[in-house]
Every structure is written in C-alpha cells, then in structure tokens.
Amino acid sequence: MTPPPTTILTSTSRLTLTSTSTSISTTPGRGWAIGGRVGPRDSDLSVPGSARFVRSAAAAPPVRSPRLFSAAALGVAAVAGRRQRRQQRRRRTAARAGWHFGSEDADEPELQQQGEYQEEDFEDGEEDGFSQLSTHREMIEDEVRTEAFRKAIFQHCRGKVVLEIGCGTGILSLFAAQAGASRVVAVEANEEVAEFAREVVSSNGFSDVVTVISGRIEDVWEEVDRQLEDENRGEIQADILISEWMGFMLVCDGMFRSVVFARDRWLKEDGLMLPSKCDLWVAPFSNPALIEEQTGYWCSTPYGLNLSALAPRALEQHLSQPVIKILPESGVLATPVSVLHLDCNSAEDWEVDGGRAKFDFTMNRDAPFHGLAAWFSCELGPQVSFSTSPDSRPTHWEQTLLFVGPESPAHELALRAGERVTGDLQWLVSGRSTGVVMVGEVACSAEVVRFTRRLELHLV
Amino acid sequence: MTPPPTTILTSTSRLTLTSTSTSISTTPGRGWAIGGRVGPRDSDLSVPGSARFVRSAAAAPPVRSPRLFSAAALGVAAVAGRRQRRQQRRRRTAARAGWHFGSEDADEPELQQQGEYQEEDFEDGEEDGFSQLSTHREMIEDEVRTEAFRKAIFQHCRGKVVLEIGCGTGILSLFAAQAGASRVVAVEANEEVAEFAREVVSSNGFSDVVTVISGRIEDVWEEVDRQLEDENRGEIQADILISEWMGFMLVCDGMFRSVVFARDRWLKEDGLMLPSKCDLWVAPFSNPALIEEQTGYWCSTPYGLNLSALAPRALEQHLSQPVIKILPESGVLATPVSVLHLDCNSAEDWEVDGGRAKFDFTMNRDAPFHGLAAWFSCELGPQVSFSTSPDSRPTHWEQTLLFVGPESPAHELALRAGERVTGDLQWLVSGRSTGVVMVGEVACSAEVVRFTRRLELHLV
Numbered sequence: 001m002t003p004p005p006t007t008i009l010t011s012t013s014r015l016t017l018t019s020t021s022t023s024i025s026t027t028p029g030r031g032w033a034i035g036g037r038v039g040p041r042d043s044d045l046s047v048p049g050s051a052r053f054v055r056s057a058a059a060a061p062p063v064r065s066p067r068l069f070s071a072a073a074l075g076v077a078a079v080a081g082r083r084q085r086r087q088q089r090r091r092r093t094a095a096r097a098g099w100h101f102g103s104e105d106a107d108e109p110e111l112q113q114q115g116e117y118q119e120e121d122f123e124d125g126e127e128d129g130f131s132q133l134s135t136h137r138e139m140i141e142d143e144v145r146t147e148a149f150r151k152a153i154f155q156h157c158r159g160k161v162v163l164e165i166g167c168g169t170g171i172l173s174l175f176a177a178q179a180g181a182s183r184v185v186a187v188e189a190n191e192e193v194a195e196f197a198r199e200v201v202s203s204n205g206f207s208d209v210v211t212v213i214s215g216r217i218e219d220v221w222e223e224v225d226r227q228l229e230d231e232n233r234g235e236i237q238a239d240i241l242i243s244e245w246m247g248f249m250l251v252c253d254g255m256f257r258s259v260v261f262a263r264d265r266w267l268k269e270d271g272l273m274l275p276s277k278c279d280l281w282v283a284p285f286s287n288p289a290l291i292e293e294q295t296g297y298w299c300s301t302p303y304g305l306n307l308s309a310l311a312p313r314a315l316e317q318h319l320s321q322p323v324i325k326i327l328p329e330s331g332v333l334a335t336p337v338s339v340l341h342l343d344c345n346s347a348e349d350w351e352v353d354g355g356r357a358k359f360d361f362t363m364n365r366d367a368p369f370h371g372l373a374a375w376f377s378c379e380l381g382p383q384v385s386f387s388t389s390p391d392s393r394p395t396h397w398e399q400t401l402l403f404v405g406p407e408s409p410a411h412e413l414a415l416r417a418g419e420r421v422t423g424d425l426q427w428l429v430s431g432r433s434t435g436v437v438m439v440g441e442v443a444c445s446a447e448v449v450r451f452t453r454r455l456e457l458h459l460v
Numbered sequence: 461m462t463p464p465p466t467t468i469l470t471s472t473s474r475l476t477l478t479s480t481s482t483s484i485s486t487t488p489g490r491g492w493a494i495g496g497r498v499g500p501r502d503s504d505l506s507v508p509g510s511a512r513f514v515r516s517a518a519a520a521p522p523v524r525s526p527r528l529f530s531a532a533a534l535g536v537a538a539v540a541g542r543r544q545r546r547q548q549r550r551r552r553t554a555a556r557a558g559w560h561f562g563s564e565d566a567d568e569p570e571l572q573q574q575g576e577y578q579e580e581d582f583e584d585g586e587e588d589g590f591s592q593l594s595t596h597r598e599m600i601e602d603e604v605r606t607e608a609f610r611k612a613i614f615q616h617c618r619g620k621v622v623l624e625i626g627c628g629t630g631i632l633s634l635f636a637a638q639a640g641a642s643r644v645v646a647v648e649a650n651e652e653v654a655e656f657a658r659e660v661v662s663s664n665g666f667s668d669v670v671t672v673i674s675g676r677i678e679d680v681w682e683e684v685d686r687q688l689e690d691e692n693r694g695e696i697q698a699d700i701l702i703s704e705w706m707g708f709m710l711v712c713d714g715m716f717r718s719v720v721f722a723r724d725r726w727l728k729e730d731g732l733m734l735p736s737k738c739d740l741w742v743a744p745f746s747n748p749a750l751i752e753e754q755t756g757y758w759c760s761t762p763y764g765l766n767l768s769a770l771a772p773r774a775l776e777q778h779l780s781q782p783v784i785k786i787l788p789e790s791g792v793l794a795t796p797v798s799v800l801h802l803d804c805n806s807a808e809d810w811e812v813d814g815g816r817a818k819f820d821f822t823m824n825r826d827a828p829f830h831g832l833a834a835w836f837s838c839e840l841g842p843q844v845s846f847s848t849s850p851d852s853r854p855t856h857w858e859q860t861l862l863f864v865g866p867e868s869p870a871h872e873l874a875l876r877a878g879e880r881v882t883g884d885l886q887w888l889v890s891g892r893s894t895g896v897v898m899v900g901e902v903a904c905s906a907e908v909v910r911f912t913r914r915l916e917l918h919l920v
Contacts (some may be wrong), residue, residue: 134774139759141762171765171769202769303606310660314594382480
C-alpha cells in the first residue's frame with residue numbers, strides 16, 4: 001500500500017478545520033480551546049473558507065512553550081501493560097489538573113481545557129525522559145528517522161549556516177558539520193544533554209563548526225543572535241533550520257511552537273526547513289491480534305479458574321488511551337487521508353496544537369471495525385521523505401491506534417468492502433497531554449451505528 | 461547453586477541490626493530513621509544483644525500504612541531504558557519530598573528521612589499500577605509464585621477460616637475456597653480491583669464461601685470483624701492468614717505492615733501464615749553482559765560518529781538506581797547470606813521497614829566486581845517454598861542489582877577466588893520508595909579498595 005496523494009478535508013487549503021462553527025482560541029496562560037466556547041481574545045484573524053479562527057496576538061516568547069525535545073522516543077519496545085499503567089497514572093494526574101470533556105450525549109463533543117495544565121512533574125528541563133541517554137539512543141537507533149535526516153542534511157548543508165532546535169546529543173548537527181556546513185548552532189533545552197552534545201561535538205573534532213547552546217530557544221535567543229552574528233555575513237540568520245520535533249501522531253508533545261519561533265526569527269527568506277512538509281494520516285483499522293493478546297489469557301482458564309469476566313475489563317483498560325503499536329498492513333481498511341498538512345515554512349504553531357477534520361472512508365476489505373489508526377509522513381527537502389505508516393519499515397513512533405472501545409456498539413462491527421465510516425476527528429495538544437475526540441458512524445448492512453470516543457495520550 | 465542455610469549476621473537471632481550504635485525510630489507522621497540521630501519517641505524497647513531499638517508505642521491503625529498491594533509485578537518485561545526513565549523521574553520527585561543521604565565522605569553514612577515522604581501520585585488506593593489488570597496478570601502468570609501459593613493453600617486450608625490481605629483479583633482466595641476452606645474473607649484496598657475479585661468469585665461459584673471487602677485493612681477492620689464473627693464459632697479469628705506482600709528485594713514497597721496489623725488482630729494462637737518465613741539474600745555479583753548492553757552501542761561508531769564519550773554517562777545513568785534484572789547464575793561470586801530473616805508469625809513491621817547488616821564474602825571465582833545482588837526466598841508452611849535467586853526458575857521479581865557504579869574505584873575490579881568483600885548494607889523503606897546504602901571494601905591483591913554507594917528504588 002502506497003500512501004495516496006494528500007487529501008485535505010478542510011475548508012481551506014492550508015487550515016485544517018472543517019466545522020462551520022468551529023473556532024480555536026488561546027488565552028495567555030490557559031492553553032488552547034476548540035469549540036464554541038471561546039475565552040477572552042486579543043485579535044481575530046479572518047481566513048478564506050467558512051471556518052472562523054480566533055487567535056490571540058502572540059508576544060514572543062509564547063506564554064507556554066513546549067519543551068525543546070520530541071516525545072517520539074518514549075513509545076519504543078516497552079510492553080503494552082507497563083506503558084498503559086504509566087499513561088494511566090498520567091491520565092489521572094491530568095484529570096486533576098483540569099481537562100474536561102463535554103457530555104457523552106453531545107452530538108458534537110468539544111475539547112476544552114479549563115485552567116492551565118499542570119506540568120507538575122516537569123518543573124524544569126531536567127525532569128523528563130529526555131535527560132536519559134537511553135531515550136536518545138532509541139531515537140538515534142531508529143534508522144528510518146536518522147538516515148532520512150542524514151541524507152537530506154548531506155544534500156543541502158554544504159557551505160550553509162545551520163540552526164538546530166532540540167539537538168539532543170547533537171547527532172543531526174554533527175551530520176551538518178560532516179556535510180560541510182560553514183556554521184552550526186545547536187540549541188538543547190536540557191542542560192545535561194547539551195553537555196553530552198558538546199562532548200560528542202568535541203570528540204568528533206567539530207568544535208570549531210558546531211556551537212551547542214543550552215536553554216529553551218525562547219530564553220536563549222540573544223545567545224543564538226550572537227552566535228549567528230559571529231558569522232560576520234552582516235545578517236543574523238540561518239540558511240537551514242533542522243528540528244526533529246515530531247511526536248506520536250505527529251502532534252503529540254511536539255515542540256513545533258519552538259520551531260516556529262526560531263523559523264520566524266532566524267530562517268532567511270528562501271531558507272530550508274528540515275522537515276519541510278508533514279502530514280498526519282488517518283484510516284479505519286482492524287487489529288484482532290491485539291484484542292486476543294489482551295483478552296486471551298483471561299479466557300484460558302488459568303489454574304482451572306474461570307477468569308473470563310476480567311477479559312472485557314482488561315480490554316477496556318488497555319484501550320482507554322491511544323495505543324502506540326505496530327499495526328499489520330492488512331489491518332488498514334480504507335485508503336488513508338491526511339487530516340493535517342503542514343508546510344513547515346509557513347505553518348503556524350496552532351495548526352499543530354489543535355485541529356479538527358471530517359472523514360469519510362469506504363472500506364476496501366471485510367474486517368471487524370476497531371477504530372481509527374493515525375501516523376505521519378515527512379518530506380525533508382524535495383528528494384527525501386519517510387513515513388511511519390503501517391506499510392513502511394517500522395519506526396520508534398509505531399502507529400497510534402484510537403480504538404472506539406469495547407463498550408461502543410461499533411466495536412468489532414463486521415464491516416464489508418464498500419461500506420462507509422464517516423465522522424469527525426478533533427485533537428488538542430496541551431503540554432505533554434493530547435486529547436482526541438472521534439465522533440462518527442458506521443454504515444453497516446441496513447444499520448447505522450454511531451460512536452463517540454474521547455481519548456487522552458500522556459507522556460512522561 | 462543451592463541456597464545455604466540461613467545465616468543471620470545480626471546481634472540477635474531475630475533482629476537484623478548489627479551496629480553497636482544503631483537505632484531505629486519512628487515518629488508519628490515522619491516515617492522511619494536509621495542511625496544515631498533519633499527523633500522524638502514514645503517508648504524504648506530493650507532487646508538482647510548490643511543493638512538498641514527504639515520504637516514508638518504503636519497505636520492501631522499505624523500512622524502511615526503501606527498500600528494493600530505488593531509492588532512485585534511492576535518490574536516484569538519492560539526494557540531497562542523505559543524502566544530507568546520512569547524510576548529516574550520518581551527519584552527526582554522523592555528528592556524534593558525530603559530524602560537526604562549523609563555526606564559521601566562519612567565512613568558510616570546514615571539513611572534518614574527528613575519530613576514525611578510525599579506520596580503525591582497515590583492519594584488514594586486507585587492511583588497506582590495495581591488498578592491495572594495487566595499488573596495482576598503479570599503476577600498471576602508468574603507460575604513460580606502462584607503455584608507455590610496454590611500448593612500450600614491446598615495443603616492447609618481444608619475446613620479452615622482464611623483471611624487474605626491484598627487479594628487483588630481474588631485468585632489465592634479462590635484457591636482456598638477450592639481447597640475446602642469453610643470461610644474466606646478477602647480484603648483489597650483498591651475498590652475497582654475488589655469489584656473484579658467479586659466478579660471472579662461469583663463466576664467460579666464461591667460467593668457463599670468468599671467475601672471480598674473493599675478498603676484498607678486499617679480502615680475496614682470492623683467489617684472484617686463482622687465477617688469473621690458470622691462464622692459463629694464464638695471467636696473473631698482466622699486459622700490462616702494469606703498475603704502475597706513481597707516486593708522487589710523483599711522489602712521494597714511491601715505491605716507487611718498491614719499483614720502484621722491483621723495477624724495481631726485476627727490470627728489465632730497457632731495459626732498459619734502464608735508465607736510463613738522469608739529471607740532476604742545478598743551476594744557479590746558480576747554482570748559484564750549488562751555493562752556491554754548499556755555501553756556497546758555508544759562505542760559502535762553509529763553513522764560513522766564517535767559517540768564513545770556517552771558510554772560512561774549512559775552507564776552511570778542506568779546504574780544510578782537498583783537494576784531489576786535476571787542475573788546469570790554464573791554471576792554470583794560468593795555464597796549468599798541472608799541479611800534479613802522474617803518469621804512471619806512473630807516479625808514486627810519495622811523489621812521490614814528498615815535494617816542494617818554486615819557482610820563478609822569470600823569470592824569463589826575470578827570475575828570483575830560490580831556490586832551486591834539481592835533476592836529473597838519464602839517458605840509457605842513446612843513443605844512448600846520458592847526462591848527468586850539467580851539459580852532458580854525466573855520470577856517476575858527477577859533479582860535486584862546494586863551496582864557500586866562506574867565512578868567507584870571498586871567498579872570492575874578484577875577479583876580472584878579467595879579474595880574478600882566486606883562491609884555494611886542498610887535499607888530504609890518509606891511508602892513506595894526504598895533507600896539503600898552499601899559501604900564496604902574489596903581486598904584485592906595487595907590493595908584495599910573502598911566503596912560507598914547510595915541508591916534509591918521508586919515504584920509507580
């Protein structure tokens with residue numbers, strides 16, 4: 001299965017919201033809200049199409065900045081049980097911190113965050129998984145990811161001034177130096193990790209080319225100014241901006257806001273973004289093996305005991321959050337569509353922070369319906385790309401599976417080729433928490449079965 | 461390798477502290493402290509031997525009760541990197557909550573907790589991994605553990621009144637019912653899990669024998685009284701007390717305090733405890749494969765880059781906490797000794813909460829020294845036992861590896877058969893956090909190399 005051409009189901013070619021009554025707002029210190037209930041705002045932006053977008057006048061630096069690292073590596077190789085437990089705890093923490101979903105009965109549930117999300121466990125850049133080298137190793141070892149960046153960097157960076165946001169241990173900046181960049185400025189929020197990057201730059205003999213700056217880009221911009229000015233070309237700017245900011249489902253826990261901050265400040269007019277374009281893809285899926293994996297043991301009469309009553313409970317617990325897992329290619333039930341297309345040279349941070357898209361899928365095979373699977377693809381300049389789709393080589397991002405859940409009447413509905421799944425998908429990112437709402441219906445035989453599902457993904 | 465007879469390196473046969481100046485104290489709301497600096501106390505208990513034990517007069521229920529579930533299942537099958545990251549975060553949380561170690565220079569560092577440990581993430585019984593059925597499945601699927609309990613229960617429970625503390629999904633109580641117990645009262649702190657247990661009891665047709673009570677034993681003792689009284693034998697007591705309370709390294713995050721509470725209140729004079737006896741074993745170990753696993757990638761020149769500077773950093777990060785991992789049998793370098801022996805019929809809760817023991821090992825093979833490995837064994841009545849030792853069938857507890865760490869001069873010291881490792885091991889459990897201090901010396905060739913290591917294990 002090859003990904004089809006990008007299909008943007010939106011009212012404009014650039015913005016991804018489709019509802020005629022939808023608005024996105026941000027208020028200082030309160031994060032984002034999607035829906036009719038819009039908080040105080042500073043300005044309105046009119047855009048083509050029927051959607052209305054409301055955005056506060058952004059002062060730089062932004063009020064609430066994502067971290068300067070990607071959540072990407074956090075999903076690799078752990079057993080689902082442990083991951084689910086960990087996420088479970090975060091979900092509860094978040095529940096206390098003010099996430100609220102609308103009524104289950106609402107036809108059009110809204111995602112709103114009431115009060116600022118409490119990032120209680122991450123009071124400074126030190127306090128998350130990205131201080132752990134094992135996390136960085138998982139990302140570096142992902143050859144699909146790292147080789148794509150390496151190839152693009154070697155194609156474009158010779159003789160260029162390069163800025164990297166969220167450099168981690170400095171690998172991508174070292175590629176740029178190896179490729180012949182005249183100057184590389186690498187920014188890393190985590191001080192300990194920045195020191196690791198300096199050591200690696202030094203032991204590879206590139207200390208004269210690569211400068212590692214420790215701190216959040218919004219805090220250390222003056223130092224970046226100085227470093228870029230040192231180039232003495234009379235302009236404080238970069239030719240190429242590199243950042244591996246992509247999280248699960250592209251948007252989760254990304255640091256795209258910091259990338260936009262850096263792009264708007266330093267990237268020259270015709271500068272290159274790496275990645276340059278990104279798409280978030282969605283398709284209906286079926287994954288009976290995962291259902292069996294979660295329920296089979298409970299139904300196996302261990303020690304002669306009937307534990308089958310626990311099978312649906314265990315399943316609901318496991319599926320109560322987005323599941324990060326490799327989906328067999330045969331589990332994709334219809335042609336995927338892109339619900340978010342980002343041109344990284346022009347996209348705004350709020351395009352990643354929240355969005356909404358209608359979907360309309362026609363099944364291309366018979367299978368029990370389980371929900372929507374999400375993944376992303378990236379272009380790195382005109383000639384390099386990679387995808388985290390089920391028909392591509394697996395990456396540490398795997399796929400993100402949004403199950404309608406065993407309590408939904410649509411769960412395991414036997415769909416046949418030609419039948420349709422239609423509806424509406426919303427997401428809202430706040431700090432390290434992402435809320436997702438799926439509302440839709442499955443047209444199956446003579447029956448129409450509706451589903452509504454709210455899920456939250458939390459990262460530690 | 462068969463475990464040797466129990467060797468208690470203590471000044472009395474029952475209590476495990478060896479230092480002539482050691483005291484253990486507890487003050488209401490402040491947890492335990494080991495060392496010379498003893499806080500306010502209510503009473504002193506004189507015991508045989510040279511150690512002095514200070515204990516507050518315990519009012520029932522205890523001031524700070526451990527949870528009614530074991531930490532046991534939390535270590536299974538996740539990759540080390542994720543586990544380490546998770547523990548890392550907890551370590552930092554704990555650091556804020558008031559753990560303090562003595563000076564690195566001290567010959568005899570002391571473990572003290574200043575202020576009450578903040579169990580911020582677990583404000584009620586719902587908020588930890590034990591609400592997740594995947595955690596319970598890991599424990600039930602551990603056949604070494606579950607079959608040992610099953611065998612002992614079938615040997616002893618016919619016609620008996622049985623009380624289980626921390627019943628989880630109710631499996632052990634169901635074994636008791638299958639074995640012919642006249643009455644089983646099962647207590648589970650987590651309300652959701654208690655409901656699961658009720659369903660399982662019902663679907664196995666034992667609702668008339670097994671009663672599941674939801675709540676912490678210290679809170680629901682009146683209900684337990686009523687249930688035991690219903691037996692109409694004129695006495696509110698149980699013949700057998702079952703509890704699978706054992707955590708990593710036996711003591712970590714256990715709920716032995718609740719077991720003691722129940723035993724002292726309800727177990728009849730000659731009643732049976734399951735488990736009946738437990739030992740915590742320690743031996744020096746060597747595990748070059750784990751060192752290679754943590755450092756090999758960084759030294760492999762990935763993508764042509766020299767990342768070897770990160771190898772020692774990654775290793776120190778990984779070893780900065782106790783490592784839960786299967787140790788090859790060949791990695792045990794000397795005859796193990798028991799540093800804690802519990803007779804569950806008479807042991808007090810503070811014997812698990814904190815302890816200190818001297819060790820004196822003579823190497824029985826040549827190997828690079830890495831630290832002390834810990835595991836435990838249990839007797840379940842006179843005829844059944846199991847061990848979590850490196851030479852036994854692996855369990856979900858694996859072994860607990862306390863590395864001296866790459867920054868210690870003793871790390872990787874090439875020891876030869878006949879050379880000695882001597883010193884002192886302390887531990888202190890507070891809520892879901894356990895602090896460990898190893899102080900010792902390695903007599904190696906003509907040299908004596910000292911080591912001091914402080915480690916903390918945190919469970920979520």
